[in-house]
Amino acid sequence: MDNPAGRIIKILNSIELPFAVITYPDFDVIMSNAASNGNTVFPWPGGEPELSAFEDILHRSAKSRRVARYYMDGRGEAGRYEVIIAPAVTEKGNTSHIIVLMLEAAESSLFSKSNSGAVSFLPARQEQAVENERLALIGQLTLGIAHEIKNPLTVISGFAEVTKSKLSRVSGHDELKESIAYYQQEIVDNCRNMNRLLVDLLQVARPRKTEKIPVNMAGILERICNIIAPFALQRNVTLIKDLIDADVEIYTDTIKLRQVLLNLCNNAVQSMTGGGILRIRAEKSCEHLIISVTDTGCGISPDDINKLGTPFYTTKAEGTGLGLTVTYSIVRDLGGRIEVDSQLGRGTTFRVYLLLNAGQDD
Ligand SMILES: Nc1ncnc2c1ncn2[C@@H]1O[C@H](COP(=O)(O)OP(=O)(O)OP(=O)(O)O)[C@@H](O)[C@H]1O
Ligand SMILES: [Mg+2]
Structure with missing residues (x-):
């Protein structure tokens, strides 16, 4: 059984609206729930509000109040939210803490969770x-x-x-x-x-319609290697093929799959400015044929890995930053998935998972 304090924390964390306990009159956040993303900073949309406005409200009455607040965000967009503020009063009648519950403002805005878990403001549904x-x-x-x-x-x-x-x-x-x-x-x-x-x-x-036919993967991969070999040689890159498992038939769109693999191989070779090793490998798991493209190039930092596939994200002077956007969308379209492992300064592996027993309609 949980202790009572643990139970209370669980209950507070299950409330989906940001909730905080703030000291009075110092206005330090001493407790907040999971929806307010951590325990030190309360997610005030548009930055820290004029806390004196709350002070004024508290002076007028010791009861809890629902108040609206308007703000301008960094881009000059106006927003509005509502909070319930409730004073916690000591035995002597002094306010020692304020309990704040942030509400979504009914018609004008919505709260949303960003990737980092912080609560942010979205424009109204209509907007x-x-x-x-x-x-x-x-x-x-x-x-x-x-x-x-x-x-x-x-x-x-x-x-x-x-x-x-x-x-x-x-x-x-x-x-x-x-x-x-x-x-x-x-x-x-x-x-x-x-x-x-x-x-x-x-x-x-406007992607071309996918046209899947049964194809032998060894043939496709050999052709990719033949296309990429002269480019690799020119850049002092040694190409290693490991295609024993590739002798399988897969329902896929050859033109699209070729584009995927060429994009990955091009990126791999381009990442090895001082030469290196490019390994193209086919490996069978129970459900998938996994095609991996590994390089010993510059690698990608964990921060930058999250940017891969974003249209126009590029670190190359001549790059368009659409290669991986296209690659990811094709692999999704082919019913597969793609994974990336990278270590800065050591190299990168992209793995394309293709379903082994997929039929024409999969
Ligand atoms: N194998 C790799 N090693 C290191 N960085 C890579 C690798 N693959 C992709 N990247 C990084 O991801 C970025 C985006 O790749 P993407 O293929 O989408 O665009 P690009 O190669 O820059 O341009 P292009 O549209 O001409 O392909 C690259 O600029 C590079 O910084
Ligand atoms: Mg590219």
């Missing part, structure tokens, strides 16, 4: 719906623009290639030809980068 609609519209516009830019981009890079080859047939003016050829190559390379960004953007926003 959220308007915001979602606005974001959806921006998404559609971006998609339309991305699609429209792709065609002129192909024309620009195509003509740059044509003029480059025509220029090579002109005699004389070698210095001038060399500098023009340099600029034309820049046009072609930049068009290629932009095209890659657009392809990734379109893939995230």
Whole structure:
């Protein structure tokens, strides 16, 4: 059996609204429940309130009161919340503590738990719906623009290639030809980068329909290794294949799976600026074929691991930060999952789990 104090703490922690006991007149938080995220800081939306306002209320009456508070957050957004404040009075009639229960303000706002467990304020439901609609519209516009830019981009890079080859047939003016050829190559390379960004953007926003067929994984993985080998060699990276378990048939979309593995291998090779080892391994568990891509590169800090897959998160000068966004969304789409292990300065392993006995509709 719990002791009475333990039971009271359990009850307080089961209250989903933030609750705190504050000393009076010093206003130190001496106790708070789980909903208020810890025991030292009470999560006042918009920062510490004017506690003197509560003091005034307490002076007027020793009874508990429900009061509203308005505030402006760091982004200039107005918010409102309500608290119940109740004074705890000593035998002599002095207020020694204040009990504060924070309520969600009925029509104007909602409390939500952030990842860190802290309570934060969300805009009203209605405002959220308007915001979602606005974001959806921006998404559609971006998609339309991305699609429209792709065609002129192909024309620009195509003509740059044509003029480059025509220029090579002109005699004389070698210095001038060399500098023009340099600029034309820049046009072609930049068009290629932009095209890659657009392809990734379109893939995230409007993925191609998944078409699963039974495929032998050994074949796919061998082909990936053949594609990545010259790139690895160029970067002084040794490729090690461990594909004994890969001789299995899996229902999957080959084009999409290839994109996943190439993205992971590219990242792995790019992480090993001074060379290293890239290991591609296939391993069977009871339910899955686990394909792992391991590098001995720079590794990822625990903080940065949480950012992986976030659109446009990149630490590379030339990166778009869409590679893993696409990768994660494809793996989800294929009914699999992906895991990452990394040690800063030592290397990283990405593991893709694919269901072994999945049928066409899984
Ligand atoms: N194997 C890895 N080792 C170290 N860092 C990695 C690894 N894979 C991903 N990262 C980190 O995650 C970031 C995001 O990767 P992601 O593939 O999404 O984008 P990117 O490689 O920067 O650009 P791109 O869109 O061209 O692929 C990288 O910039 C890098 O910091
Ligand atoms: Mg990448």
